[in-house]
Amino acid sequence: MVRAVTSDLLPELTLPSPMVDLRDDRLERRGVRVLLKRDDLIHPELPGNKWRKLKYNLAEAVEQGHDTLLTFGGAYSNHVRATAAAGHYFGFKTVGVIRGEQHLPLNSSLAYAVDRGMRLTYLDRISYRSKHSPQVVEQLERQFGRFYLLPEGGSNELAVRGCAELPGEIVSAFDVICCPAGTGGTAAGIATALTDSESLIAFSALKGGEFLTDDIGELQRQACGGIRGNWRVETRCHFGGYAKRTADLDAFIADFALRHGIQLDWVYVAKMMFGLFSMVEQGEFSPGTRIVAVVTGS
Numbered sequence: 688m689v690r691a692v693t694s695d696l697l698p699e700l701t702l703p704s705p706m707v708d709l710r711d712d713r714l715e716r717r718g719v720r721v722l723l724k725r726d727d728l729i730h731p732e733l734p735g736n737k738w739r740k741l742k743y744n745l746a747e748a749v750e751q752g753h754d755t756l757l758t759f760g761g762a763y764s765n766h767v768r769a770t771a772a773a774g775h776y777f778g779f780k781t782v783g784v785i786r787g788e789q790h791l792p793l794n795s796s797l798a799y800a801v802d803r804g805m806r807l808t809y810l811d812r813i814s815y816r817s818k819h820s821p822q823v824v825e826q827l828e829r830q831f832g833r834f835y836l837l838p839e840g841g842s843n844e845l846a847v848r849g850c851a852e853l854p855g856e857i858v859s860a861f862d863v864i865c866c867p868a869g870t871g872g873t874a875a876g877i878a879t880a881l882t883d884s885e886s887l888i889a890f891s892a893l894k895g896g897e898f899l900t901d902d903i904g905e906l907q908r909q910a911c912g913g914i915r916g917n918w919r920v921e922t923r924c925h926f927g928g929y930a931k932r933t934a935d936l937d938a939f940i941a942d943f944a945l946r947h948g949i950q951l952d953w954v955y956v957a958k959m960m961f962g963l964f965s966m967v968e969q970g971e972f973s974p975g976t977r978i979v980a981v982v983t984g985s
């Protein structure tokens with residue numbers, strides 16, 4: 688049974704997410720202040736931008752009378768996991784359409800999703816590229832019946848609306864806000880809610896992240912009819928590509944955990960943080976700059 692989408696059903700929901708002042712000599716030397724927006728602490732199973740992106744979509748699915756959510760992702764997708772959790776808490780059936788072939792035993796992400804009641808199906812890499820096409824969607828409807836479709840990564844105009852609530856939670860003044868980007872929904876949303884004196888840098892976690900400039904623009908057009916806010920995509924910090932890592936990145940993560948007691952997610956958050964610290968050390972921010980870095984998950 689689908690239940691109305693109210694936060695009563697998520698007793699552990701922590702919103703607004705906490706802000707933490709990052710005390711670090713590498714920042715102090717440059718006169719730059721960094722505050723972390725700890726969205727990773729929003730909920731243990733629906734962390735960070737995933738809850739923000741799902742919230743209005745869940746309400747819309749209820750509104751349209753759906754009892755099933757269907758979405759797409761890779762075998763390690765945090766969005767697929769979060770959709771399975773949302774289904775569990777709000778009473779939706781869920782279907783996860785996974786890129787590539789089935790590998791048994793299931794990895795921990797997919798095992799979690801199945802444990803939360805999600806049915807999994809697999810699409811070969813070629814069909815996966817046209818996953819949002821009418822042909823593929825009709826085929827899935829024949830298989831699973833009527834469903835509310837959440838696009839890959841959960842990024843659509845309602846996701847942008849959810850993420851647009853983030854800047855309003857920040858009470859201290861800032862000049863620049865940084866977030867990691869996969870599909871760009873989070874960046875698109877945050878940027879729509881900035882004032883004229885604030886700007887956003889979206890750090891691509893993927894190689895060839897130039898495409899994100901078009902995608903973020905398109906998401907903003909769908910959500911609010913045009914490009915909003917002062918933002919740009921930083922493409923230098925992908926460390927070889929999506930879910931690729933290097934010894935330098937691992938050393939940065941270990942050092943950050945020692946200094947600050949925070950284990951950075953290596954797929955997205957650590958790449959942004961490494962990029963941000965490099966830019967600070969290169970003097971790319973003038974002294975006095977106040978920066979918010981969004982910890983989108985863990």
Ligand SMILES: *Cc1c(COP(=O)(O)O)cnc(C)c1O
Pocket residue numbers: 735736765766840842867868869870871872873874952955956983984985
């Ligand atoms: C999914 C995810 C992202 C990517 O967000 P987009 O809106 O797709 O750009 C960033 N960080 C973390 C931790 C994530 O799980």
